[in-house]
Amino acid sequence: QKEVEQDPGPLSVPEGAIVSLNCTYSNSAFQYFMWYRQYSRKGPELLMYTYSSGNKEDGRFTAQVDKSSKYISLFIRDSQPSDSATYLCALTSGGSYIPTFGRGTSLIVHP
């Protein structure tokens, strides 16, 4: 079993839809949870950063962490074509500054 599992997609949705992206993990030492967004042929950029279980909201984006289930989610409300990108979850333990990445989910928002 991989440390971090993430469905590669692609996930195709119409503009305005609510998008749910997910990762599961096996290592209970992970304490910090991130979502990176990567546009085609660009480097990843940090989108959301959370610590511990619960929700964190930033505009149209909500990151959710359930440590008991080892499950993290990213919700995108009112999705836009400009949200079309690959979304990588990334996790790290408290003892490391180097994240473990999921393989990324490709999201396509069509007008």
Added chain:
Amino acid sequence: DTEVTQTPKHLVMGMTNKKSLKCEQHMGHRAMYWYKQKAKKPPELMFVYSYEKLSINESVPSRFSPECPNSSLLNLHLHALQPEDSALYLCASSQMTGSPGELFFGEGSRLTVL
């Protein structure tokens, strides 16, 4: 615009060539990284320079060699590469305090080995 600058953006080289990828950051970060990313795959860590100490992913072949002239520059020297080395090479930097896992990536150097 990213604060991590990578050059060149595109590089085509033959298997006998020697070339270098360059990376620069001006955020005062104390750690810099090289990642390799193939299509539809996550970034794979190759090297980390942190507080002037190099850490190597032991699966990285010796035809890749990093160089850190100073704390804001990180080069990746390429020699006798293979076609399977064609990929997007990403440089990143981070603070070693604050938010673990928060990396700042450059736009990448897309390498094609013929």
